[in-house]
Amino acid sequence: MVTIKDISRACGVSPATVSKALNDYGDISEETVRMVKKVAKEMHYLPNSAARSLKTNTTHNIGVLFVDETSSGLTHQYFSLILNSAKEEAEAHGYDITFICQNLGGRTVSFLEHCLYRKCDGVLIASVNFDSEPVHELVHSEVPVVTIDYSFDNVSSVMSDNVEGSYELTRHLISLGHEKIGFIHGELTSVTNKRMRGFFKALEDYGIEARDDYIIQGHFNDPSSGTEATDLLLDLPDPPTAIMYPDDFTYLGGMAELRRRGLSIPEDISVTGYDGIRLSQVLTPALTTWHQDAERIGRESVRKLIETIENPRTCEPEQIMVSGSLYSGCSVRKLVN
Amino acid sequence: MVTIKDISRACGVSPATVSKALNDYGDISEETVRMVKKVAKEMHYLPNSAARSLKTNTTHNIGVLFVDETSSGLTHQYFSLILNSAKEEAEAHGYDITFICQNLGGRTVSFLEHCLYRKCDGVLIASVNFDSEPVHELVHSEVPVVTIDYSFDNVSSVMSDNVEGSYELTRHLISLGHEKIGFIHGELTSVTNKRMRGFFKALEDYGIEARDDYIIQGHFNDPSSGTEATDLLLDLPDPPTAIMYPDDFTYLGGMAELRRRGLSIPEDISVTGYDGIRLSQVLTPALTTWHQDAERIGRESVRKLIETIENPRTCEPEQIMVSGSLYSGCSVRKLVN
DNA sequence: TGGAATTACGAAAACGTATTCGAAACAAGT
DNA sequence: ACTTGTTTCGAATACGTTTTCGTAATTCCA
Numbered sequence: 219m220v221t222i223k224d225i226s227r228a229c230g231v232s233p234a235t236v237s238k239a240l241n242d243y244g245d246i247s248e249e250t251v252r253m254v255k256k257v258a259k260e261m262h263y264l265p266n267s268a269a270r271s272l273k274t275n276t277t278h279n280i281g282v283l284f285v286d287e288t289s290s291g292l293t294h295q296y297f298s299l300i301l302n303s304a305k306e307e308a309e310a311h312g313y314d315i316t317f318i319c320q321n322l323g324g325r326t327v328s329f330l331e332h333c334l335y336r337k338c339d340g341v342l343i344a345s346v347n348f349d350s351e352p353v354h355e356l357v358h359s360e361v362p363v364v365t366i367d368y369s370f371d372n373v374s375s376v377m378s379d380n381v382e383g384s385y386e387l388t389r390h391l392i393s394l395g396h397e398k399i400g401f402i403h404g405e406l407t408s409v410t411n412k413r414m415r416g417f418f419k420a421l422e423d424y425g426i427e428a429r430d431d432y433i434i435q436g437h438f439n440d441p442s443s444g445t446e447a448t449d450l451l452l453d454l455p456d457p458p459t460a461i462m463y464p465d466d467f468t469y470l471g472g473m474a475e476l477r478r479r480g481l482s483i484p485e486d487i488s489v490t491g492y493d494g495i496r497l498s499q500v501l502t503p504a505l506t507t508w509h510q511d512a513e514r515i516g517r518e519s520v521r522k523l524i525e526t527i528e529n530p531r532t533c534e535p536e537q538i539m540v541s542g543s544l545y546s547g548c549s550v551r552k553l554v555n
Numbered sequence: 556m557v558t559i560k561d562i563s564r565a566c567g568v569s570p571a572t573v574s575k576a577l578n579d580y581g582d583i584s585e586e587t588v589r590m591v592k593k594v595a596k597e598m599h600y601l602p603n604s605a606a607r608s609l610k611t612n613t614t615h616n617i618g619v620l621f622v623d624e625t626s627s628g629l630t631h632q633y634f635s636l637i638l639n640s641a642k643e644e645a646e647a648h649g650y651d652i653t654f655i656c657q658n659l660g661g662r663t664v665s666f667l668e669h670c671l672y673r674k675c676d677g678v679l680i681a682s683v684n685f686d687s688e689p690v691h692e693l694v695h696s697e698v699p700v701v702t703i704d705y706s707f708d709n710v711s712s713v714m715s716d717n718v719e720g721s722y723e724l725t726r727h728l729i730s731l732g733h734e735k736i737g738f739i740h741g742e743l744t745s746v747t748n749k750r751m752r753g754f755f756k757a758l759e760d761y762g763i764e765a766r767d768d769y770i771i772q773g774h775f776n777d778p779s780s781g782t783e784a785t786d787l788l789l790d791l792p793d794p795p796t797a798i799m800y801p802d803d804f805t806y807l808g809g810m811a812e813l814r815r816r817g818l819s820i821p822e823d824i825s826v827t828g829y830d831g832i833r834l835s836q837v838l839t840p841a842l843t844t845w846h847q848d849a850e851r852i853g854r855e856s857v858r859k860l861i862e863t864i865e866n867p868r869t870c871e872p873e874q875i876m877v878s879g880s881l882y883s884g885c886s887v888r889k890l891v892n
Numbered sequence: 893t894g895g896a897a898t899t900a901c902g903a904a905a906a907c908g909t910a911t912t913c914g915a916a917a918c919a920a921g922t
Numbered sequence: 923a924c925t926t927g928t929t930t931c932g933a934a935t936a937c938g939t940t941t942t943c944g945t946a947a948t949t950c951c952a
Binding site: 231232233234235238245246247250269271272273274275 | 929930931932933934936937938939
């Protein structure tokens with residue numbers, strides 16, 4: 219490996235001068251800078267990141283927390299889209315991405331310790347249990363953090379607007395005449411909380427009374443829970459005319475159950491999903507669903523993270539809300555009375 | 556940050572002794588080792604990875620090449636499953652994962668240069684254009700490499716057995732009486748090559764003549780190409796009785812077209828997919844498809860990579876073939892003649 | 893008891909870079 | 923001519939480890 223010393227020897231200047239020239243320190247004559255850079259290129263010089271980090275205490279490296287418990291993490295399209303765009307945005311800014319976990323060369327450590335060991339300039343937190351102690355420790359530490367779909371005080375976050383999405387889907391149903399709306403929700407996370415808020419708000423705004431028996435607890439990303447919940451709703455003495463599913467994938471289970479009962483969509487029952495994954499638009503009928511702009515969420519989150527990394531004093535914490543959009547498919551019909 | 560020097564002061568021994576004690580060098584009395592480790596823990600000592608790498612030229616960090624051109628990378632479930640299990644396997648061995656790209660602090664560099672800069676101990680190559688020069692450069696460099704679904708001489712690789720999968724699917728159709736089989740394939744990659752080999756081999760083994768008009772070029776992971784190709788096949792004067800799609804997702808496009816024409820599956824036409832993604836088992840009818848063991852592919856590839864990293868002399872290059880399995884759904888019917 | 897072997901530790905150098913501070917050279921202003 | 927200022931560079935130090943080699947102390951064996 220060719221080092222700064224080799225270049226300094228080849229150029230007949232000191233290592234200090236070479237370092238300054240390569241980093242445009244401003245202290246070196248233009249002529250010398252040109253020469254040093256030329257020789258460096260010729261000799262295929264590559265800086266040593268370890269030496270550089272040791273000296274500057276920065277790495278141009280951002281950590282990512284992605285835990286895939288119950289396969290709702292990396293494996294879920296929503297998060298893989300986020301990760302992918304986050305990766306692209308980071309690369310565009312010259313940052314690399316490293317996964318953060320609780321294992322360090324065999325030893326169990328906290329997330330924070332892992333970050334400190336690797337000297338991540340900042341870290342992106344997504345798809346974890348935000349209520350856990352290790353996550354809290356990290357969030358409240360000195361290392362710059364941006365969270366996704368969860369917000370802490372004094373920490374920037376990027377969130378899919380779940381209140382909006384749920385509200386708009388509900389409003390869409392109501393505007394087509396539906397008043398008996400079954401609502402299947404996922405695990406009781408903060409995301410589910412917001413979805414509920416949006417749902418109830420829409421009902422209230424349009425003067426429709428919420429009915430307890432129409433609210434069913436299911437699971438995210440789990441077709442069989444969609445099947446079960448659908449079953450429950452349809453067995454009610456006064457079943458709903460429309461069913462909202464917690465996500466597109468869970469809907470698939472519901473769809474199977476509806477088909478099994480000989481009901482056709484949307485003639486006999488209207489349905490909506492959530493996420494707007496590619497699959498939903500290929501189904502027949504195409505699913506009416508809420509598209510979360512995962513790509514933008516990933517992009518915005520690392521943009522904000524890098525901004526706080528590079529302007530530690532001036533950059534204010536910010537709650538960034540990313541709007542989604544209604545994918546209007548053919549799974550909801552206009553109800554005539 | 557507490558350093559080795561702080562510990563040495565607290566313990567009344569030299570920094571050298573502390574370092575050796577912490578790393579179980581074997582040179583230090585058990586008593587001292589115990590004391591040093593105890594104090595280190597009490598003071599919340601964390602090694603400095605930069606200093607360590609600078610000295611040892613290793614990082615316990617493995618690079619991953621994942622390029623998502625045409626969204627066939629990270630975003631595709633097959634690859635996100637691989638990435639996820641690779642991540643878990645690496646973490647279990649105390650290695651971290653960093654994405655490798657061609658951007659270094661704003662400057663464009665080769666993949667190899669990026670790896671050298673970050674001092675990756677090894678690199679996993681998946682989902683890239685293996686014919687490109689930058690990939691060749693990396694593969695033929697000094698840094699340990701494992702490739703996924705592509706093999707180079709003298710380099711370890713882990714591959715989904717595409718010949719097997721295609722062969723078994725075809726054989727399955729033949730065993731149920733199908734002889735007129737439409738074969739839609741993806742882009743002409745090495746994967747497609749192997750799928751073709753398996754397909755033709757099965758036809759030959761069972762004495763069925765291959766027909767050119769039944770072979771259609773489509774795209775991977777692209778429902779609309781599934782629609783088009785299906786269209787072509789059904790418009791033939793003598794259409795096939797079964798259609799094989801290049802993957803489950805592309806099949807969705809074909810499914811829509813079949814439905815549009817009023818054909819029901821499998822009564823009027825039999826179909827198979829490829830990949831065995833979760834979605835395929837939720838469809839009605841459940842898709843008969845070939846499940847690629849992505850989880851195992853990710854696991855095996857980093858296991859092999861770490862093995863060659865830690866035994867540079869003794870570890871031989873190896874071509875690891877990972878078998879898949881037939882998911883027998885309800886999308887193929889027995890043909891009576 | 894004398895020498896050899898073993899054990900336990902430390903001094904010092906090295907990894908490659910960034911940065912502080914001072915010096916030299918020269919220009920500019922009075 | 924003397925100060926003052928500016929530009930350009932280099933010597934030296936520091937970042938926190940790991941590792942070699944030497945040495946003192948202890949044990950072993952004949």
